[in-house]
Amino acid sequence: MDSASRSNRQLRRALCYSNNAGKGQARSPSVIVIGAGMAGVAAARALHDASFKVVLLESRDRVGGRVHTDYSFGFPVDLGASWLHGVCQENPLAPVISRLGLPLYRTSGDNSVLYDHDLESRVLKTVVVSLIQANLCYALFDMDGNQVPQELVTKVGEAFESILKETDKVREEHDEDMSIQRAISIVFDRRPELRLEGLAHKVLQWYLCRMEGWFAADAETISLKSWDKEELLPGGHGLMVRGYLPVINTLAKGLDIRLGHRVTKITRHYIGVKVTVEGGKTFVADAVVVAVPLGVLKARTIKFEPRLPDWKEAAIDDLGVGIENKIIMHFDKVFWPNVEFLGVVSDTSYGCSYFLNLHKATGHCVLVYMPAGQLARDIEKMSDEAAANFAFTQLKKILPDASSPIQYLVSHWGTDANSLGSYSYDTVGKSHDLYERLRIPVDNLFFAGEATSMSYPGSVHGAFSTGLMAAEDCRMRVLERYGELDLFQPVMGEETPISVPFLISRL
Incomplete structure (x- = not known):
């Protein structure tokens, strides 16, 4: 046989x-x-x-898997996924999070709100976190440690939005796909008045850096045709406070x-x-x-x-698979501004830095450095100690009096044999x-x-x-x-209906 x-x-x-x-x-x-x-x-x-x-x-x-909550600091921090994108009842995870009563800290461009577990999309029970000004979500600095005026940060953000709108026209005019980076270059050639110089150019590169972080990939590899195909749920982005x-x-x-x-x-x-x-x-x-x-x-x-x-x-x-890593630094005290995000601007998106301030959301003295794309791949070649030192060096550029971290954690999603990447994107x-x-x-x-x-x-x-x-x-x-199919039997209850599309093939 x-x-x-x-x-x-x-x-x-x-x-x-x-x-x-x-x-x-x-x-x-x-x-x-x-x-x-x-x-x-x-x-x-x-x-x-x-x-x-x-x-x-x-x-x-x-x-x-790529959800990895670590407790070695004595409290939970997420080395992998940490946000609920779309704090609303339409989110498929809403029923689970609601039942568990897990708090979410909303991070957004104009406000920060601690949501309780009911996840109502319209009438939210909220506790407004104190902000001196609503637009102090970001604090950006140049390489010399000088803070970028908030008016300039806002102005460049609006300019970046205009540039992306112009790339829509480029997309409509070209049958063949191209990268986001290439489309932006075409926009600058057509609309030279949209080019920014000096500090404003560096702030623009920081916005591009954050866009690359969303896809965990570099702008020259992200598809112009498909980069915005994702369906964005309402309600903003909620950080999972307890992981x-x-x-x-x-x-x-x-x-x-x-x-x-x-x-x-x-x-x-x-x-x-x-x-x-x-x-x-x-x-x-x-x-x-x-x-x-x-x-x-x-x-x-x-x-x-x-x-x-x-x-x-x-x-x-x-399909593309990108890399975004986290270098999580625990300090003995807070020495940074009371904002949600700290950033370092640079001449290129590769040289920019991005720190998430977990103290604002959780009360713990933690900053999270989040490199993506080529920068993340380069940092993965380092030891954990060298990676933590690299992140701390970026922090020292903007806060010269920063004290050294007492603990740190480093993720390796790109080289981890169980993941070999962070998440997918359109190439x-x-x-x-x-x-x-x-x-x-x-x-x-x-x-x-x-x-x-x-x-x-x-x-x-x-x-x-x-x-x-x-x-x-x-x-x-x-x-x-086996002839036992009951078309009306739900898998997880009627509160989570499943929409099953037709499976259509073409020979």
């Missing part, structure tokens, strides 16, 4: 019964979820609650999670799927939800048998539809994660919503096979 036939027979026998079922007992439909990040945990939770037998395999020694881990832990409660299980191969058959992990151990089920980061899929560390279709592999290859010349192509199932393989969300790529709520969507697709496909 050849190995393929033997494998099929073993898989068929394994699928006939659950691990605890005796002969003749009805088995529960079974699913293996790969990756215990937000998408994977959401999918596993939904399928578990729909009475599926679920095993969740995670390569790390912890749950959360994101309580959300992950709540969703993961009671699930069968196998940590330290790095998947190396996924073999799919008509009758089910076999998953192999390092060391040779195998798991079998009716279906698999693949919820690993895009960077891991790109690295081909998981072998698919048979191979994924060409269109699926092309989606994996063509030049590639269609925004790639997110949907990555999401579409292949036989009994289902895909989830922020890189499968056309509406909310690169976000925690995007990952969460695609986990629910993959779970619903999987539930319907598996139950359909």
Whole structure:
């Protein structure tokens, strides 16, 4: 008997019964979820609650994936995702955060508000955080430590908005895609009056630096055609004051999670799927939800048998994955201005710096340096100590009397074998539809994660919503096979309805 036939027979026998079922007992439909990040945990939770037998395999020694709340300072700080983008009831994560009563600190350009857990989009119970002036959200400095006048910061921000509006015209006039950087150059050639000089130019580079941070990529790689395709929810951006881990832990409660299980191969058959992990151990089920980061899929560390279709592999290859890291510095006292963000302006976006002031949101003496793109890649080549020294050097440029940090943490999302990047973005010349192509199932393989969300790529709520969507697709496909499909059974309750699009292919 050849190995393929033997494998099929073993898989068929394994699928006939659950691990605890005796002969003749009805088995529960079974699913293996790969990756215990937000998408994977959401999918596993939904399928578990729909009475599926679920095993969740995670390569790390912890749950959360790119959600990583650290407590080594004696209080929570997020090394990965830390914001809820869109503080409103329309956000897919709103029901979970509401039930947990987690506070959010809203960061925005004109105000800062501590929201309680009801997440109402119109009538919010708020405690206005004291601000001397509403426009003191940012404090920018030049390399000599001189603070940039707030009037200039506001004026350049308006100019940057005008420049981006002009790039819309460039987009309409060109059939072929180009980078945001190239489009801005064209705008300057056409509208030389929009060029800024001296300090104003440096402030403009800081705004460009923050745009690059949003995509975790450099402006010369970001698509002009697709950079603004993401759907922005209302309500502003809420910092998770107690970290994101309580959300992950709540969703993961009671699930069968196998940590330290790095998947190396996924073999799919008509009758089910076999998953192999390092060391040779195998798991079998009716279906698999693949919820690993895009960077891991790109690295081909998981072998698919048979191979994924060409269109699926092309989606994996063509979507961009960027890097944004955090260097978190804990001080013994506050010596910086009472603003949400500190920045260093420079002649290039690469030379600019960006610090998040966690003291304003949490009361802890913490600043977070957040490099992105090429700068993040360069810093990842350093040791943790050298990276922390680099960040502190940037801080000393604007605050010469700064005291050294008493503790620090450094993330490495680009070189971490479990992530190989921070989050996805649209690259030049590639269609925004790639997110949907990555999401579409292949036989009994289902895909989830922020890189499968056309509406909310690169976000925690995007990952969460695609986990629910993959779970619903999987539930319907598996139950359909056994003639047990109930079209009116919700996966996670009527309060979180799932909109399942048609799966349309074209030969």
